[in-house]
Amino acid sequence: MNINPIVIGMIGAGFSATFHVENYRRVPGIDLRIKGVTARSQESATAFAAEHNLETVYPTVEALFADDEITVVDLCVPNYLHYPLTIQAAEAGKHIICEKPLTGYFGDGGETLVGRETSRRTMFEAALKAADEMVDAVKRNGVTFCYGENWVHAPSIQKANDILAQSDNTILRIIAEESHSGSHSDYAKEWRYSGGGALYNKGCHPVGGTLYLKYNEGQRKYGKPIKPKSVVAEVANLTHIESFVNEDEKWIKEGWKDCEDWGSMIITFDDDTIAQITASDIVLGGIQNVLTVYSSKAVVQCNINPNTGMLTYTPNDHVLGDTYIREKVETRAGWQLTNPDEDWMNGFPHELTDFCEAIACGRPPKSTVELGRDILAVCYGAYISAETGERVDLSEWM
Ligand SMILES: NC(=O)c1ccc[n+]([C@@H]2O[C@H](COP(=O)([O-])OP(=O)(O)OC[C@H]3O[C@@H](n4cnc5c(N)ncnc54)[C@H](O)[C@@H]3O)[C@@H](O)[C@H]2O)c1
Secondary structure: OOOOOEEEEEEOOOHHHHHHHHHHOOOOOOOEEEEEEEOOOHHHHHHHHHHHOOOEEOOOHHHHHOOOOOOEEEEOOOHHHHHHHHHHHHHOOOEEEEEOOOOOOOOOOOOOOOOOOOOHHHHHHHHHHHHHHHHHHHHHOOOOEEEEOHHHHOHHHHHHHHHHOOOOOOEEEEEEEEEOOOOOOHHHHOHHHHOOOHHHHOOHHHHHHHHHHHHHHHHHHHOOOOOEEEEEEEEEOHHHOHHHHOOOOOOOOOOOOOOOOEEEEEEEEOOOOEEEEEEEOOOOOOOEEEEEEEEOOOEEEEEEEOOOOOOEEEOOHHHHOOOOOOOOOOOOOEEEOOOOOHHHHHOHHHHHHHHHHHHHHOOOOOOOHHHHHHHHHHHHHHHHHHHHOOOEEOHHHO
């Protein structure tokens, strides 16, 4: 077996770069090295390198790409940079690990898209063109692209897939949601950086887990994926309504410029089965990452987060010192669905292990650029539906 060296250059030094570096440390049996980092500011890259014991801080992305020792670039940057950096990395012959979502429509990048004239269909076509160019650049340059959809790798989703594979089982309906009280990142609040609101940026996770399970069912039954054929959707801006705006104390994040904070879609697949997906930035009580499969022979509920792996009670949160409880809980006091290893339940160590093994051995990862592209098509199709009020036929795009 031909083993490629894994020498990683991190692009980005924020939230996702942190959980990536922490979870590379949990990849077993592969000789990997995180050589260095670059970020928008030299200060944050330097601080990140010091915290995580990385030897090199690159002044620019170009300097990182020019380092021949780097074989893999890890894109932990805002969504609007996934496309240009993927093209650049592929052309430099680097393997790519890229955070979700794949790409999107970002306008000319210069101005807010508030009050825009651009229709959602124009956005869909431009975003899909960019995604297809990414697929093409990866193929043309013979590099491996690993799409960072951790729901594919979450142990509960993998176990669901195993259970469904044991018998002649039909997934009839999936209901899945990712919601919390609002992103920490200001990039998420403006379409020109994020390429969408909750429906895309959060919804890409449950859509990703859902497509992965249906694609695998199709491979088992017909030797090809069962693909989405249409989508209907609604979106809303619930933090813009008057009664919420007028409240004095707020726990839910505000400030969404031109991105929706709630969205829901129904996907119909080639085999006429369905998935109901919801995503939002208006839910208190910590992150909700849940997916339930109703199949012909089983019900499988994947409680990625929260789950009852551990319950804790404290009368106030001082008792806990600086203990981490769970993503985005507003309080740590009282009874808590404490997560003893949130990264593990999220599938982060599994994801990076699969990616490093895929690159080292020259095999495809479980979560591919093509999967990222299809997730984009479903979510942008959902935006057309939310705008027009009509069901959107996806078959010609799949
Ligand atoms: N899988 C998940 O659960 C998950 C969770 C959070 C974020 N993400 C994804 O990770 C990506 C980054 O989000 P984040 O939360 O880490 O954001 P962040 O704001 O915490 O960090 C973004 C980083 O990108 C760097 N950056 C910005 N512009 C740059 C440029 N031109 N050149 C080099 N570096 C630049 C910034 O310096 C910063 O270090 C997004 O695509 C997001 O969707 C995924």
